[in-house]
Amino acid sequence: MLIPSGSWGEDIAIDSSLVKLNLSKIQENIAHYNVKIIAVTKYFGLKAMMAGYEAGIRDFAESRAIESIEKIKQLPEEIKEKSTFHFIGHLQSNKADKVVKYFDVIHSVDSLKIASAISKSACSLNKREKILLQINNAGEEQKSGYSKEQLRFELKDLLSLEGLEIVGLMNMAPLGASEDELNFLFSDIKKFRDELEKESKISLPELSMGMSDDYKVAVKNGATMVRIGRKLFT
Numbered sequence: 001m002l003i004p005s006g007s008w009g010e011d012i013a014i015d016s017s018l019v020k021l022n023l024s025k026i027q028e029n030i031a032h033y034n035v036k037i038i039a040v041t042k043y044f045g046l047k048a049m050m051a052g053y054e055a056g057i058r059d060f061a062e063s064r065a066i067e068s069i070e071k072i073k074q075l076p077e078e079i080k081e082k083s084t085f086h087f088i089g090h091l092q093s094n095k096a097d098k099v100v101k102y103f104d105v106i107h108s109v110d111s112l113k114i115a116s117a118i119s120k121s122a123c124s125l126n127k128r129e130k131i132l133l134q135i136n137n138a139g140e141e142q143k144s145g146y147s148k149e150q151l152r153f154e155l156k157d158l159l160s161l162e163g164l165e166i167v168g169l170m171n172m173a174p175l176g177a178s179e180d181e182l183n184f185l186f187s188d189i190k191k192f193r194d195e196l197e198k199e200s201k202i203s204l205p206e207l208s209m210g211m212s213d214d215y216k217v218a219v220k221n222g223a224t225m226v227r228i229g230r231k232l233f234t
Helices: 016-029 046-054 065-074 077-082 093-102 112-124 148-159 179-200 215-220
Strands: 036-040 059-062 084-087 105-109 129-134 164-170 206-208 225-228
Touching: 016 036, 016 046, 016 215, 046 065, 046 077, 059 065, 065 084, 065 093, 093 112, 105 112, 105 164, 112 129, 112 148, 112 164, 148 164, 148 179, 164 179, 179 206, 179 215, 206 225, 215 225
Parallel strands: 036 059, 036 225, 059 084, 084 105, 105 129, 129 164, 164 206
Antiparallel strands: none
């Protein structure tokens, strides 16, 4: 089931017991792995986020800056205080101030320009923003993300930015990829992460890989975060 973009953020009623059941099934599938489940609520409204919180979820992901911030603002104070908010969409530098203010982790950093804007915004708020560097190792033209070569070229400059805490890598596998392709792409990200850690003597503990259709393959290949929406809320 694909969720049409026209329903983005639609505030439909969602039973927390359904979310809890779906969450339990996902947890069973990844029980042997140390993985954080991040609920992707970008296609859903406040009711879904509140149902997710009631079901035990504490990590929520959004991908449109303005719309998602308005949702976060309207959440009950308890949810805002006890939840971690992840930004997973393509970020424009002119929206960095807003995203850094409301989001705890940004998964989709794909250039030194964006990283610099995030760092500047974070420093102005006296914080260090946790970020992941997005890698487009499938080479998809329609998707954002660093190539391995470009990231290696910019890594020293990225590490020098005072407002950032670089915690790992993120990737998005192509829609419809076969299991063999997924295994290759996810394992390739882990291998690349290991190489960067060794080469630059840094720690990149997080690998944000896998969504509703491919999270089970991702966790087998080292994912520490999976981004799941449809399998949780429908």
